Structures are given as structure tokens and as C-alpha cells.
Amino acid sequence: MLGKYKLSIVLLLLLIILTVSTFLQSNDLPAVVSALSEMSLLWLTLGILSVLLFVILEGVMIWHLLRSFQKGIGLYQCICWSFIGFFVSGITPSATGGQPMQIYYMKRAGIKVSASMPVLMILAVLYKLVMVSIGAGLSLFWATGLAAYFGDFLWLFYLGLGLNSFVVVLLIFIMLRPLYAEKLILKIERLLTAMRILKESPERQTRWLSAIAEYQQVIGFFRKHKTTLLSVALMTFIQRCLPFLLIWIIYRGMGLSSVGILSLMALQAAVTLAIDLLPLPGSMGVAEFVFTTVFAAVFSDKLLPAALCISRGLSFYLLMIVSAAIFAGVHFSKGKTAKKEYRDFLI
Template identity: 80%
Template sequence: MLGKYKLSIILLLILILLTVGTFLQANDLSEVLSALSEMSLLWLALGILSVLLFVIMEGVMIWYLLRSFQKGIGLCQCISWSFVGFFVSGITPSATGGQPMQIYYMKRAGIQVSASMPVLMILAVLYKLVMVGIGIGICLFWSTGIAASFGDYLWLFYLGLGLNSFVVVLLTVIMIRPNYAEKIVLKVQRLLTVTRILKVSPERQTRWLSAIAEYQQVINFFRGHKATLFSAALMTLIQRSLPFLLTWIIYRGLGLSGIGILSLMALQAAVTLSVDLLPLPGSMGISELVFSAVFAAVFSEKLLPAALCISRGISFYLIMIVSAAVFAWVHFSKSKVQSKEHRNFLV
């Protein structure tokens, strides 16, 4: 199943090598290691916990939304799908591969695409909505501070805010007007048959339209359960705040003080927003560049490389390793033989 992502994996590995090479060339390794040794193990453990909880909470929200209309969904299983999404998102440009892979494994576990797709779409909208809300809040209440911290990279912040706002509007329109999905599916099918990629098949069209009808039913269900959506929004806000907390944890763990937790969380949120949708696997390279520029005034020249290593090491590399292990467990824990319905969905 990961065969289609081979090029993305290769690109990620190349970017890792280039990023590590650039980092080692720009910094004295012995000084970096010396600074790393100053990090408190207790604070380091708290940092790891915060990022793990970030991924786990997405699984909790998947479980919370799915169980609203489909019983018998296991919490641990939903958490494993969250790690699958994190891993595949990390190896694909703009994190585009995570949700399709989650849908695939949810389908293999017996959850219809018409149920999994709207649930994941709701989570995507809430996730982006929280990001946009934080970005707008920063613009309204801390524009001077963010401009001073970002300097020449301020345009990246506004680009990220604009792209995320566009995605929120697009996904919201699709959710509010699910009949658009039917028009899109029919046009795609017509294009595929005209170009002879697919054969003309009334049965396929019936299956697709049936899936869309079920999708609309799920969307309508959540429209009538606004309290469920509100609870999911609150959980998303908490979940989204956890990785922003990591920079403050590193700051304190390196023995620093003087800058408040909200200021550091706002800076990290702005950095994340800036690189979130850029077409690079794992935002590799650009994340390190923006972090170094924005937090240069927060960490001393001696501690900045160490802070960067800890931040990216925990929030990306460590979680990628954990997610890869969970992905392997999900992939091989059950038979890879798909149901006839699943196999023939696009035939």
C-alpha cells in the first residue's frame, strides 16, 4: 500500500540528509551536544508526553465521533489509525496522504468510507479552523510581536494563514453542500470513461452514488448533533495546543525563564501555521529554517541549535518512529485480503 509513496519517502530521506548536513556544517557538534546535556530529563519526558498526547487525542476524537452513530468501535484501534495518519502525512507533501491511508485501514476494519470520510473531514475542518482562529488572534492582538520575531519570514506566516483559511472554506462548503460531491463524482466518472481509464459501468455509478447518499446521511446526522461537534471542537483546541506547549517545555528544560508560556506558544503556533501546507514531506528543512529565525531571540546563540534538535527530534522524528511502528502493527496484524466490495469499489 505504501508503494505509491516511494518517491515521497525518497524525497523525505534526501531532505533529512540535506537538513542534517546543513545543520552540522553551521554548528559545532561538540557545543550542540554540550547544550543538549543541559536539558532536564523531567522536562524532556514532559515534552515527549505532550507530543504523544497530541497524536493520541486525534484517535480519541475519531473514536468519539464514530461511536456517535456506529457502535463497537475500539478506542485503541482509533488511536492506531491516528498514528497511521501521522506517519503517512509525514512522508507526503502538504500531509496529503494521511487521511486516504486512514480511510483505507478503517475500511479494512469494516467502517464504510461513507462514515470514515465525513468524520475525518470534520476533524480536518476543526483542526484547520483552530489554526486559523489562532492565526487571526495573533494578527489582531500581537501583530507587532509576530512581525518582530519573524522578520523577513513574515510573509510565510501570512501565506500559511491564507492557505489554511482557503482549506477551511473549501471543506466547509463541501460539508454544507454535500450534493456538490455527487456532481464532482459524476464529472470525474465521465472524464475517466471518456479517457478510457475506466470502462462504462452502471453498477459502479450506482455504488458511488449510494456511497454519496450514505455520506450525506452522516453529515445530516452531525448537523442534528451540534453538541457533539462542539465537544469535538473543544477537544481539538486542547489537542492542537499540546505541540505548541513543547517549545515552552524545552525553554524551561534548558534552564531559561523570563518569557511567558503564552508568548512561546503563540510563536510556535505561528511557525506551525507558516509551514503547515508547504509542499514538503514533514515540512522538512523549512521548519528548521523558520524555527531558527523566529526563536533566535528566545534562546541564546549557544542553546538555539540544541532547542531546534530537541523540538524537531521530539515533534517529528521520534513520533515518526513510533508512528511507523504502529503503522507496521496495523498493516500486518490482520489479513491483507480485502473484501470483494472494497476490491471492486473503483472497478
């Protein structure tokens, strides 16, 4: 089961080594350590709590939605599935592996795929909608600020906004126009097969169409549970703001106060959107580059490397360590296997 992701884990480790070595070569390490030591312990603790709460809140939303489909779901289980999703998303390009792995472990716990898949799709749609809405708001009302901070790399922000907008439109199109979606997917599959990018596989067509059929259950959920959906949408917005709040926590923890909380959160949101769908595990390397480019005008030359270390250290590396530990605990715990069901829904 885990063997499928060995290559991704190796690639992630190589990217970590390359990123760390590049960072050490381009920065004064004693100065960075000195800046890190000046970070307030109280603010650092708040930063740790904010990133942990980010993942925990997704588990709360999974639990909240699953109860509408299936009774007897434990909140602790759902939080574990959230950490599993974070870990696998972090080791796969464009975070593509998280949801299939969550479906697998939900199946082990007795959750039907017909319940888990619509729930995860709802969260995916809401997540993308929130990100696109924030990005659209920034581009409409703060375009000058974005241009000033991003400089020549503003195109990365608009690329991220465009890619996320495309994903939102595609997901909504699949939900609202299943027949058109089926025809489009079959045409794409035939084209890729003709180009010999894909091998002929009737089983693959069946899997794709089956996934679309399962996805239609989201429509029924929208119609029958509007109040639940609105509450989850609000929780999604709050959840998405937590990583954006982290940069303000770091900023204040370093004793700085000249830049306002909204400006810092807006910048972090723009950075997140710029790297969100890049095809690298955890956006390694690119995330660090965009961060240092955008926040160069916020932190001094001395504090910028330390701010980067704390930001990436908490929002990615710390969460990966915690998620890996929880993943290992869940994986080796007793439970029913569901390898066939997992393969059937890997697309």
C-alpha cells in the same frame, strides 16, 4: 499497498540527510551536544509525553465520533489509526496521504467508509478551523509581535493563514452547497483535462462525485450530534495546543524563564501555521529554517540549535519512529483487505 509511498519515503530520507548535513555544517556540534546534555530530564520527559498525547488524542476523538456511527469500536484501534495517519501524512506532500490510508485500515477492521470518511472530515474541518482561528487572533491582536519575530519572513505566516482559510472555506462550501461543489469540481476537471494536465477518465469523475456525496453525511452528523461535536471541538483545541506547549517545555527545561508561556505558544502556533500546507514531506528543511528565524530572539546562539534538535526531534522524528512501528504492526496483523474500496476513495 505500501509501494505507492516508496518515492515519498525516499524523498523524506533524502530531505533528512540534506537537513542534517546542513545543520552539522552550520553549527558547532560539540556546543550543541553540550546544550542538549543540559536539558532537564524531567522537562524532556514532559515533552515526550506531550507529543505522544497529541497523536493519542486524535485517536480518542476518532473513537468518540465513530461510536455514533458504529458500535463495538475499540479505543486502542482508533489510537493506532491516528498514528498511521501521522506517519503517512509525514511522508506525503502537504500531508495528503494520511486520511486515505486511515480509511483503508478502518475498512480492514470492518468500519464502513460511510462512517469513517465523515468522521475524518469532521476532524479535518475542526483542525483547520482551530488553526485559522488562532492565526486570525494572532494577526489581529499580536501583529506587532509577529512582525518582530518573523522579520522579513512574515509573509510565510500570512501565506499559511491564507491557504488554511481557503481550505476551510472549500470544505464548508462542499458541505453546505453540494450541487455547486459538484459543478465546480467538474469544471476544474474539464479545464485540467483540456490543458492535458489530467487524462480523460470517467472513473475519476465518478470517484470525485462519490466522495462529495459521502462528505454530505457530515451535515447529518452536525444536526444530530451537536453536543458530541462541541466536545470534539474542545478536544481539538486542547490537542492543537500540545505541540505549541512543547516549545515552552523545552525553554524551561533549558533553565530559561524570561519569556512567558503564552508568547512562546503563540510563536510556535505561528510557525506551525506558516509551514502547515507547504508541499514537502514533513515540511522538511523549511520547518527548521522558520524555527531558527523566529526563535533566534528567544534562545541564545548556543541554545538555539539544541532547541531546534529537541523540538523537531520530539514533534516529528520521534513520532515518525513510533508511528512507523505501530503502522508495521497493524499492517502485518490479520485483517480483511479492502484494496478496491481504498482505490475508490483515493482522489
